[in-house]
Amino acid sequence: MTTATLTHPLAWWAWAAGVTVAVVRLPAGAATGLILLAVLLVGVACRADSPWAKAFPAAIALGVIIVAVRVGFYLVVGLPDSSPVLWSWPQIDLPGWFTNLSLLGPVHTDGLTSAALTGLSLATLVITFGAVNAIANPRLALRCLPGSLHHLGTAAVIAVSVTPQLITAIARVRRAQSLRGGARRGLRAFTARLVPVLAGALDQALDLAASMDSRGYARVHPGHRAGRRGVTALVVAALVAAVAGTYALLDASAPRGLGLALLVGGAAVGAGASVLASRAVVRTRYRPLLWGVRAWVVAGVGGLALVVALAGHAAGTEPLLLGIVAAAALAVPALTEAT
Amino acid sequence: MIEIENLTVTYGGEPVLTEVSAAVGEGELCLVVGPTGSGKSTLLGAVSGRVPHLTGGQVGGNVRVGGRDTRTHQPRDLADVVGVVGQDPQATFVTETVADELAFTMEQLGVAPALMRRRVEEVADLLGLADLRDRALHTLSGGEQQRVAIGAVLTAQPRVLVLDEPTSALDPGAAEDVLAALARLVHDAGVTVLLAEHRLERVVGFADMVISLDGGRAHAGRPAEVFATAPVAPPVVQLGRLAGWQPVPLTVREARRRSAPLRERLGSPVLPTREPGEVVLTAERVRVTYDGFVAVDGIDLDVRAGQVTAVMGRNGAGKSSLLWALAGAQRLAGGRVRGEDQAALVPQSPEDLLYLLTVAAECRTADADAGVEPGTTRGLLDALVPGIDDDANPRDLSEGQRLALAVAIQLARSPQVLLLDEPTRGLDYAAKEHLVVVLEGLADAGRAVVVASHDVEFVAQAADRVVQLADGAVVADGPVRDVLADSALLAPQVAKVLSPQPWLTVGEVSAVLAEEQP
Structure with missing residues (x-):
């Protein structure tokens, strides 16, 4: 598949942002389940034929584990509440300073549902992340970074592409070492494989670094050497502020004003620093990805889900209705032709 | 375009290049x-700016490329x-x-x-x-x-x-x-x-x-x-030097034009061939597939003791898969291999076999794994390439030394058959000639050797028999002289110069000329 026919990866990340806000803002319950269904549908329908697509089943498995662990924790150390008791385990009282805690004991309806639902919310976020990676190649997404973050982005691209290489190297070394008689087990077999793989990876990294250097990577426009450190620090500070602001906005218990101020301020500093830094970096983009109709659709339904969740929640609309609307919107990309 | 003046490069007090001067137009x-x-x-690195910017070391003299000094310009600026x-x-x-x-x-x-x-x-x-x-x-x-x-x-x-x-x-x-x-x-x-x-x-x-x-x-x-x-x-130059041609020919074409007197003088080669021993390893209709792709397609092969067999063919012709199958380390889609427990394979990247920090530790482990007297592997290694430091890290050895270490480790079990996958990768002429001698020694001692290689000149020197593969099947199998001498692509330079007489290597020619002299 040629790059030209792909949907812009940032559109998919906008869609994922919509999912995230809807999941976090709507109370955990049937709405979360509906949104999870929409994500699964889109993930299966749209995932690309890339090595990253293999991450999708892994993300689903991780989601199941998260729910199981959350429920398991409740069963073992959960606190009692006032709701009806479903069934009772024999209770084990802990001695000494664990006076408030007891292992096992009665299982309450409310506690069990709430544990399962919080687990489900977290699992939905993890599966969404897996789905977006399976649909939009992360390498392409990193290519869309602004000029000031270009070097960081290229480094990240290489870091993410090393993993598949390491896996191939491990298989190759294991195969080669099976030729050397004498069965090795346990720690010895582990180090026997690790040493050639890591030494090889290091050699390869040095080769790659030398090659990238010779091809002009990290070239600085003459006259812009000074002040580059300061700009980088500004960009990093802005990113931290943006992350903290986003977190504050998503966390219902944090003051709304602080989160908004952090987000807006961080964005402003980031934009300014980015413009400054971009001047020092001279680079262009070969056949940049186009923001086409499909990108508008994908990003649009994500935005719609976000607005529905935020506004509906603020207006006190029935959560199930909001969940149905948001999930229906989010599932739309599955209907359009696959990436 | 490239001006190199008195370039001296020193790493930790040891000079790598001394007073090198050259100008490339x-x-x-x-x-x-x-x-x-x-x-x-190092010389190439000095031109691209990697030396000293990425490697360190002390650099004296000047290198200018397109008017830019590589000592003051980073590789990225070049x-x-x-x-x-x-x-x-x-x-x-x-x-x-x-x-x-x-x-x-x-x-x-x-x-x-x-x-x-x-x-x-x-x-x-x-x-x-x-x-x-x-x-x-x-x-x-x-x-x-x-x-x-x-x-x-x-x-x-x-x-x-x-x-x-x-x-x-x-x-x-x-x-x-x-x-x-x-x-x-x-x-x-x-x-x-x-x-x-x-x-x-x-x-x-x-x-x-x-x-x-x-x-x-x-x-x-x-x-x-x-x-x-x-x-x-290259062999054609060595042949020219041997025959006393002035100036030395650089291409087969130049040498061929002057070779008529030499051909007459040499006549037809009467060279001793090694008598092959009994069959020690057999492949019967061996098939290897990867996800539906057929790498080896029903090959029958007998490997005999006391003989060096070369497996040739282009990349992807199935050479490596056949060797792994012969070593019994490859899952077969069909057919069977007999005698694979007596075979040891040195893979294409010998460093994958090595994982300890010193040569001595590798040798000790190989002795223990094979259940032989301590010191056996070290003895084998010294017989292959003498003088490798016990405390050296296998990763710091030269390609030739590392290959020798891997071969010694695999020989510690005294296998009947030694299989080598592309052993000449990264070896220079001297190391390759040494490898030829080593393989001859193994064959003379009654072992069977199988080498997968696409290095024609090496095969001409080392092999007794050539098996040529294409698309996972055998297309030619016979004595090295018969297969290589009349091949269009695989003929070594000496054969091209001296055809129709089937001489293959400079060594053969020089031995005959040396006999004539006295």
Whole structure:
């Protein structure tokens, strides 16, 4: 598949942002389940034929584990509440300073549902992340970074592409070492494989670094050497502020004003620093990805889900209705032709 | 274009290059030759700016490329003047697809998008990559990958191209491909090329100039003049020196024109052949498949003791898969192998076998694994390559020493059959000749040796029998002289010069001439 026919990866990340806000803002319950269904549908329908697509089943498995662990924790150390008791385990009282805690004991309806639902919310976020990676190649997404973050982005691209290489190297070394008689087990077999793989990876990294250097990577426009450190620090500070602001906005218990101020301020500093830094970096983009109709659709339904969740929640609309609307919107990309 | 004046490079007090001076003119192809460790890579690094910026070390003298001093310019600041291509193209790829890789350097240099698009198309046409533009890099063959690596630096339109052994991992056909592309660049585009290469026989014909390195000192000049005395030389040059031709011929064509008297003098070769022993390893209708792709397609093969068998064929013809199958380490889709418990394989990258921090520890572990007397492996190693330091890290050894260590470890079990997959990768002429002697010794001692190789000159020296594969099937199987001498692509240089008489190596010719002398 040629790059030209792909949907812009940032559109998919906008869609994922919509999912995230809807999941976090709507109370955990049937709405979360509906949104999870929409994500699964889109993930299966749209995932690309890339090595990253293999991450999708892994993300689903991780989601199941998260729910199981959350429920398991409740069963073992959960606190009692006032709701009806479903069934009772024999209770084990802990001695000494664990006076408030007891292992096992009665299982309450409310506690069990709430544990399962919080687990489900977290699992939905993890599966969404897996789905977006399976649909939009992360390498392409990193290519869309602004000029000031270009070097960081290229480094990240290489870091993410090393993993598949390491896996191939491990298989190759294991195969080669099976030729050397004498069965090795346990720690010895582990180090026997690790040493050639890591030494090889290091050699390869040095080769790659030398090659990238010779091809002009990290070239600085003459006259812009000074002040580059300061700009980088500004960009990093802005990113931290943006992350903290986003977190504050998503966390219902944090003051709304602080989160908004952090987000807006961080964005402003980031934009300014980015413009400054971009001047020092001279680079262009070969056949940049186009923001086409499909990108508008994908990003649009994500935005719609976000607005529905935020506004509906603020207006006190029935959560199930909001969940149905948001999930229906989010599932739309599955209907359009696959990436 | 490239001016090197009194270049001296020292790492930790040990000089690698001493007072090297040379000047390469605009549009010339300059060959850098010399044994392993003679400083070829260091010289190339000094031109591309990697020495000293990435490697450290002390540098004296001056290197100027296109008027820029490489000591004051980082490699990245030379990217628009010097393009660098390494041995392993895959290790230098930054992106995923051919078109993106071709554009990467231009993106870094800030070339305008419209111009970038045009240059990618032009370079793709120039190097025959047009149909591969949208392919993923890891799906390409070795020769295609190397052409992409060359194209990836060419798009920035550098005036100098520095290549460090670009064909060492390729089979003869693919190597021919890459060298033809290079020759075209020199002739049509006027690019100045600095090329280091082990297997000289293919490139000497293209060179305008040669820098021969030996022990850190350089001799630069026109090819015929330098090769009259250079420590490493392709077989055709060695034959010319032996026959006393002046100036020494550089190509088969030149040598062939002067070879009539020599052919008459030599006559037909009457050479002793080793009597093969009994069959020690048998493959019966062996089939190997990977995800539906057939690598080995029903091969029958008898491996006999006291004989060196060479398996030849282009990359992907099934050589490695056949060797792994013979070693009993490959799941077969059909057929069977008998006697595989008596076979030991040294894989293509011997370093994968080694994992301990010292040579002594590797030897001790091999003794323990094989259940033999302590010191056996070390003894075998000393017989192969004497004088390797016990405390050396196997990763710091030269390619030849590392191969010897892997062979010694595999021989500790005293297998009847030794299988070697592409053992000549990265070896210089001296190390290859040593390997020939080692393999002969093993065959004389009654062992069977199977070598997969696409190095024609090495096979001509080492093998008694050649099995040629294509598409996973045997297309030729017979004594080395019968298979190689009349082959169009696989004939060694000496055979091409002296045909129709089936001489294969300089060694054979020199032995006959030495007998005549007294």
